[in-house]
Amino acid sequence: MSHCVITYHAPMARWEPDAAGRLREAALDLYVAQGYEQTTVAEIAERAGVTARTFFRHFADKREVLFAGSEQLEARMVAALAGVPDGAAPMVAVGAALDGAAEVLGGNHAFSRRRQSVIVANPELHERELIKMSRLAGALTQGLVDRGAPADEARLASEAGIAVFRIGFERWVAGPKKGDLGAVLRESLGQLRGLTGQ
Amino acid sequence: MSHCVITYHAPMARWEPDAAGRLREAALDLYVAQGYEQTTVAEIAERAGVTARTFFRHFADKREVLFAGSEQLEARMVAALAGVPDGAAPMVAVGAALDGAAEVLGGNHAFSRRRQSVIVANPELHERELIKMSRLAGALTQGLVDRGAPADEARLASEAGIAVFRIGFERWVAGPKKGDLGAVLRESLGQLRGLTGQ
Numbered sequence: 482m483s484h485c486v487i488t489y490h491a492p493m494a495r496w497e498p499d500a501a502g503r504l505r506e507a508a509l510d511l512y513v514a515q516g517y518e519q520t521t522v523a524e525i526a527e528r529a530g531v532t533a534r535t536f537f538r539h540f541a542d543k544r545e546v547l548f549a550g551s552e553q554l555e556a557r558m559v560a561a562l563a564g565v566p567d568g569a570a571p572m573v574a575v576g577a578a579l580d581g582a583a584e585v586l587g588g589n590h591a592f593s594r595r596r597q598s599v600i601v602a603n604p605e606l607h608e609r610e611l612i613k614m615s616r617l618a619g620a621l622t623q624g625l626v627d628r629g630a631p632a633d634e635a636r637l638a639s640e641a642g643i644a645v646f647r648i649g650f651e652r653w654v655a656g657p658k659k660g661d662l663g664a665v666l667r668e669s670l671g672q673l674r675g676l677t678g679q
Numbered sequence: 680m681s682h683c684v685i686t687y688h689a690p691m692a693r694w695e696p697d698a699a700g701r702l703r704e705a706a707l708d709l710y711v712a713q714g715y716e717q718t719t720v721a722e723i724a725e726r727a728g729v730t731a732r733t734f735f736r737h738f739a740d741k742r743e744v745l746f747a748g749s750e751q752l753e754a755r756m757v758a759a760l761a762g763v764p765d766g767a768a769p770m771v772a773v774g775a776a777l778d779g780a781a782e783v784l785g786g787n788h789a790f791s792r793r794r795q796s797v798i799v800a801n802p803e804l805h806e807r808e809l810i811k812m813s814r815l816a817g818a819l820t821q822g823l824v825d826r827g828a829p830a831d832e833a834r835l836a837s838e839a840g841i842a843v844f845r846i847g848f849e850r851w852v853a854g855p856k857k858g859d860l861g862a863v864l865r866e867s868l869g870q871l872r873g874l875t876g877q
Contacts, residue, residue, distance in 0.1 A: 570874070570877035571874055571877070572874050572875055572877050573877065608806065608809075608810055611806075611809050611810060611813055612806055612809060615809055633846060633850065633867070633870065634870060634874060636846050637842060637843070637846055637867065637870055637871050637874055638874050640842035640845070640846065641839050641842055641871060641874070641875065644835060644838035644839055644842060645835070647838070648831060648834050648835055648838065652831065669831070669835065672831065672832060672835055673835050673839060673875055674875045674876070676768070676769055676770050676832060676835055676836050676839070677770055677839065677871055677872045677875040677876070678872070678875070678876060679768035679769070679770050679771065
């Protein structure tokens, strides 16, 4: 095979600090307007004013535009959980992780709402979201085990916490744009406490 | 297109009442011994002493051999939930659904254990299991809404119940073969109650 050196520079290939952000907005605009399946990477790049090569510098494919923030979310939730004083109960630590999630996601209601509408409309994306949530639960479980919780309790508390996160997040997304994600998540956690106390 | 009439009868094509059961056992034997990916439908059919055509009368593909019981599980859990007296709390109804699951699955520890080892070893199967669990949670949610529970509470109770089911089931599978699945699930539910009460 020959060694291929790419020397062509497209007129629109620019390094701009927020190319990723503009690509994300452009992708969502198109997914909402014409459907996820129907949208190509070329269209997303064109709308964002960059080349397809720039797109692929930031995202592996058009699906990853929707899931690129999940590492950051996991890192913040795990850090919040780890930051809870020693000896606190597992669900208290999980509550802190939910507060961490709200800090990451709570600032952009419009983006979350549009993203959610795209995911709900597409079974493949919905499955991907489930898998990401399962990994998130695994990371919280490990965090609780690291804090000294028995494995079974750590898993139960984490899975219950992720259920609270998913249900609360969807409630927040469906609600008014000034809604406080942290407050909604705490309310959902309280609701779970009430239900299991019966 | 021509109308195709199948007239050939293979020597091994027999209608046997437990062909499905034998196919399931044969498939698990092969998945455990040589790996899921490496096993073909032809090998499964041969080991069960039937033709590939007979296999496809019972299962859509080799993956469905592992998931064919999920409709029955869902039906039994939903029926158990619906059979709880009116006015009982959502988590009480979810507890009855878990008892229903134990009645369906609790009788075959060896099968469950081998099935679990195959699923854990294969990410694609693990994802399929997650999706099936999510559908199960959706069915329980609908059952609770039908009983008059508010939608959010129904979802929280169902998702928490499915977390209990998954974690308890895995604990039972990993434990001694005389273990009582119903008792393990009730113990896990009690553990969740303890955790959320803290």
